[in-house]
Amino acid sequence: MDTKLQLVLIIGTLLFAGILLYYLVTKKLHLKYCLIWILAIIAMLISAIFPDMIKWLASQVGIKTPSNLIFVVYGLFMLLIVLTLTAIVSHMNIRIFRLVQYQAILEERIRKIEQIPRNTDISEYPLPKEEPHGQSI
Secondary structure: OOHHHHHHHHHHHHHHHHHHHHHHHOOOOOHHHHHHHHHHHHHHHHHHHOHHHHHHHHHHHOOOOHHHHHHHHHHHHHHHHHHHHHHHHHHHHHHHHHHHHHHHHHHHHHHHHHHOOOOOOHHHOOOOOOOOOOOOO
16 A cells, blocks of 8 residues: 555544544534444554555455455444444434323323312322333433
């Protein structure tokens, strides 16, 4: 690999790492969502610093051209990132569904309380049981 190309790849990877670090420090991204990107940065740095390792690994796997190995590896990283994002979206969907249910229960309780005449003993009107505090929504 040409030294200029190697230097450009290393600098580009470090710039990407800097952007990721900026997002982590400014709390625009959470660490648990950035772990796969950190792994991708490590893989990019290793492949840029040690290009002979890519050639060796390609020959061991049976891939004739090292660039094809790089495409395969980065394609797998992209699939892993998409899978991770899908899992995050699914988890958030479940949390939103539970939150909407909890909000509906609270709105029903408010409606029942508003229907009670003002000078009435509230103990005469049983309300639904409360959700235990600290329960994860």
